[in-house]
Amino acid sequence: MQVSVFIEQLKRVGASHFVGVPDSQLKALCNYLYKNCGISPDHIIAANEGNCTALAAGYYLATGKVPVVYMQNSGLGNVVNPIASLLNDRVYGIPCVFVIGWRGEPGLKDEPQHVFQGAVTLDLLKVMDVASFVVRKDTTEQELAVKTAEFQPLLAAGKSVAFVVAKEALTYDEKVSFKNDFTMTREEVIRHVTAVSGEDPIVSTTGKASRELFEIRVQNGQPHKYDFLTVGSMGHSSSIAxxxxxSKPHTKVWCIDGDGAALMHMGALAVIGSQHPRNLVHIVINNGAHESVGGLPTVANHARLADVARACGYGNIKVVSALEELDESLKEAKDAGALTFIETKTAIGSRADLGRPTTSAMENRDSFMEYLKELR
Incomplete structure (x- = not known):
């Protein structure tokens, strides 16, 4: 189904305000919105899905119009609280249309972090009293229209509804490309981090960063035991680190984070700063984009992350945009006895042949834990 047809059905319930967190399953929708609305009061890319839901609630309170929140189903955990204690018709009765990319749909092969979430997606919506409809590749415009009409009285009664979008259900023919003016690539940054960190443990964030780290270890002939690949739980790698x-105060620990992930749960910076571990190096690879799910922009370039880290209590702060600056900062961090934050300004893009880890999440956990046992 062309995404424009889907948008027209949303307009039938008065929905024209969109706020979300990008998702690869919703790439057609995301690209359509960016092409037609840009980043504007009518289309906001928020820090996390709970943030989206609260923004949507504010829009409804101010206008009386139904908002649309889009997300990957992995973000449902971030919206349980605002759906249950803000939107629900036994609280404020604020209607919202959720558009949810269905990763890990039962019966379809997907990455391990999506399997359980995918299996419980429809049940979770039901428990939260959110009526849902699955939009599939073969869903007709008439079927969608019938369901939209069924949803209208629910929305009018202050309830929320969800369109759960299956794989390849929405299409968009126009090409949308994203780029910036920086020259360092994320993969180069990670390669330089592994060169300096040596055998120190690394915690890497969700998405392409962990995929690149895995392949760099293979190319270097190194074991994977040094790395914990946070394949899910976006925004939590720094807290894991x-x-x-x-727990290992005499071991240097490195965290390879992303700008979208750092924004998603920015409160982690304050907690890290309050604990001020002298052995932690927090590297945020900032390309200003949600690249792993399509490339739409984050607000990281408006947030001055290094200043946020400084205000949160990080002792050693660096911002770099060239490999020479990066190497100098990494070597200093390796030897420093201070909580360190390094923000790297990088280009958008990755290798077309970038693979995925060939070991399971459990295997990664076990080898990493065994390695940590060897360290002081």
């Missing part, structure tokens, strides 16, 4: 650093 903090937990390790506090």
């Amino acid at each position: 903090l937990g390790i650093a506090l």
Whole structure:
């Protein structure tokens, strides 16, 4: 189904305000919105899905119009609270249309972090009293229109509804490309980090960063035991690294983070700063984009992340945009006895042949834990 047809059905319930977190399953929708609305009051890319839902609630309170929140189903965990304690018709009765990319749909092969989430997606919506309809590749415009008409009285009664979008259900023919003016690539940054970190443990964030780290280890002939690949739980890799650093105070611990992930749960920076572990190096690879799910922009280039880290209590702060600056900062961080934050300004893009880890999440956990046991 062409995404324009889907948008027209949303307009039938008065929905014209969109806020979301990009998702590869919703790439057609995301690209359509960016092409037609840009980033504007009518289309906001928020920090996390709970943030989206609260923004949508504010829009409804101010206008009386139904908002649309889009996300990957992995983000449902971030919206349970605002759906249950803000939107629900036994609280404020604020209607919202959710458009949810269905990763890990039962019966379809997907990455391990999506399997359980995919299996419980429809049940979770039901428990939260959100009526849902699955949009599939063969869903007709008439079927969608019938369901939209069924949803209208629910929305009018202050309830929320969800369109769960299956793989390849929405299409968009126009090409949308994203780029910036920086020259360092994320893969180059990670390669330089592994060169300096040596055998120190690394926690890497969700998406392409972990995929690139895995392949760099293969290319270097190194074992994967040094790395914890946070394949899910976007925004939590820095907290995982903090937990390790506090438990292994004599071991240098490195966190390879992304700008979208750092924004998603920015409160982690304050917690890290309050604990000020002298053995933690927090590297945020900032390309200003949600690249792993399509490339739409984040607000990281408006946030001055390094200043946020400084205000949160990080002791050693660097911002770099060239490999020479990066190497100098990494070597200093390796030897420093201070909580370090390095923001790297990088280009958008990755290798077309970038693969995925060939070991399971459980295997990654076990080898990493065994390695940590060897360290002081």
